[in-house]
Amino acid sequence: MSARIYQRSKNAMQSGKAQTDQWMLEYTPTEARKADPLMGWAGSGDTQAQVQLKFPSLEAARAYAAKKGITATLIPSPPKTLKIQAYADNFR
Template identity: 55%
Template sequence: MRARIFQPSRTAMSSGTAKTNHWLLEFTPTEAREVDPLMGWTSSSDTQAQVRLTFETKEAAVEYARDHGIDVQIQTPHKRKPNVRPGGYGDNFATGRRGAWTH
């Protein structure tokens, strides 16, 4: 049984970082999905592909995998450097602003 441990990235629809502070253990599929010829639905008899376990830390996920004999692949996240500009958008509305605010 193989699984991967990773920290999910933020969604493409948001610049926020909600739901990215935990670690997931997700099993890799052991067989390919099949397309039902009548309905066109995809299915598989592999039920482990539906399991996603959530952990607070990477160490907790690795310990769980080791205790249960799961072969894991750990993917480290690529963290972005925060882009905080001094005098950014909020500075347009500052009460101590120097000069006129124009479009």
């Protein structure tokens, strides 16, 4: 079994940064999604794709993966850049 570990990103629809300190462990899909013949919705028989585990730190997520024998790949979060500008810059 393989999984990916990443840090939650900020919600783009809100200005708050709630739960961005959490680390997520998601299993990688083992079978491709296919269209349902009746409704046309995409789905698969892979039940592990529905599992999302939350951890307070990266070390806790790695320790869980090591304990359960899961090969986990770390997806680093992009560096946060701040664009600092004054209100007067809007009128230049």
